[in-house]
Amino acid sequence: MKLEKGESLTKGYTSDLWDFTCIKVTQNNLRELKEICSQWDDEVRQLFYCNYGNLSYLLDINVDEHLCRALAQFWNSAYSYFTFGEVDMVPTVEEYTALLRCLRIQMDKVYSRAANVLTFTKKLAKIIGMSEQWVTARIKQKGENKCIPWKSLRGQILAHPDTKKKVDVFTLSIYGLIIFPKALGHxxxxxxxxxxxxxxxxxxxxxxxxxxxxxxxACRRMGEGRFIGCA
Structure with missing residues (x-):
C-alpha cells in the first residue's frame, strides 16, 4: 500500500512527523481502589478473576510519562503504527490481551456499540443494582459526556450486600478510571x-x-493533547 499510494492513504497529505508533540499523561488517584482490592478475601478475588480476568494488577503499574511522550513522537497517524527509522511496528490484539490479563474471558464475540441500547441511567442502575432515581441524582455532565463520580461508586463497592454487584462496580471503576479515563474522578x-x-x-x-x-x-494530528487510554 505504501509503495502504491505513497506515504499516506489521503491524497495530498504528507505524513511527516512533528518535531515535538505535547502529550499530557494525567492519571486518576487509585489509592482507594487499591485499598478496597487489598481487603478482599480469596472468594471475592476468584469471582472477580473468573468474570473479568486479572485486571486488578493494572492498579500497581507505574506509568512512565516520559516513555509515553517519547512513543507519541514516533506514532504515524496516517497508518496507525509506530515508525522507528525504516522499521514499522504496530501493537497487536495478542499483546493487549496479554497486557490486560483477561485470557479466560476471551470468546469469539467482540464488543460493538449497539444501535438500540438502554439509556445511561438504566444501564448504570442495572450494573450497580440501585434504583434509577438514585442514579439520576448522581449523574454529572462533563463536557459532551455524561458521567458518574467515582465517590458515588465507592460506597456501593464497600456496602453493597450482593458480592457480584460489588465486583461489577469495582470492574466498572477500573475501566472508567484506568482504561478509559475521559474525565478525572468520573x-x-x-x-x-x-x-x-x-x-x-x-x-x-x-x-x-x-x-x-x-x-x-488525535494527539499527533493536533500536536498536543491528553492521552486517553490505558497508558
Whole structure:
C-alpha cells in the first residue's frame, strides 16, 4: 500500500512527523481502589478473576510519562503504527490481551456499540443494582459526556450486600478510571455500555486497542493533547 499510494492513504497529505508533540499523561488517584482490592478475601478475588480476568494488577503499574511522550513522537497517524527509522511496528490484539490479563474471558464475540441500547441511567442502575432515581441524582455532565463520580461508586463497592454487584462496580471503576479515563474522578457513559456487554462474554481487547490508536492519532494530528487510554 505504501509503495502504491505513497506515504499516506489521503491524497495530498504528507505524513511527516512533528518535531515535538505535547502529550499530557494525567492519571486518576487509585489509592482507594487499591485499598478496597487489598481487603478482599480469596472468594471475592476468584469471582472477580473468573468474570473479568486479572485486571486488578493494572492498579500497581507505574506509568512512565516520559516513555509515553517519547512513543507519541514516533506514532504515524496516517497508518496507525509506530515508525522507528525504516522499521514499522504496530501493537497487536495478542499483546493487549496479554497486557490486560483477561485470557479466560476471551470468546469469539467482540464488543460493538449497539444501535438500540438502554439509556445511561438504566444501564448504570442495572450494573450497580440501585434504583434509577438514585442514579439520576448522581449523574454529572462533563463536557459532551455524561458521567458518574467515582465517590458515588465507592460506597456501593464497600456496602453493597450482593458480592457480584460489588465486583461489577469495582470492574466498572477500573475501566472508567484506568482504561478509559475521559474525565478525572468520573466514570464515562461509554464504559457502562462496554461493561454491560462483558456479561455476555465479549472480548473488550479490540475496542481498547482501537481507542489507543484513536487517542494517539488525535494527539499527533493536533500536536498536543491528553492521552486517553490505558497508558
Amino acid at each position: 466514570i464515562d457513559e461509554a464504559v457502562t455500555d462496554l461493561l454491560d456487554q462483558l456479561d455476555r462474554r465479549v472480548t473488550p481487547v479490540p475496542v481498547i486497542l482501537a481507542e489507543t490508536f484513536r487517542s494517539l492519532s
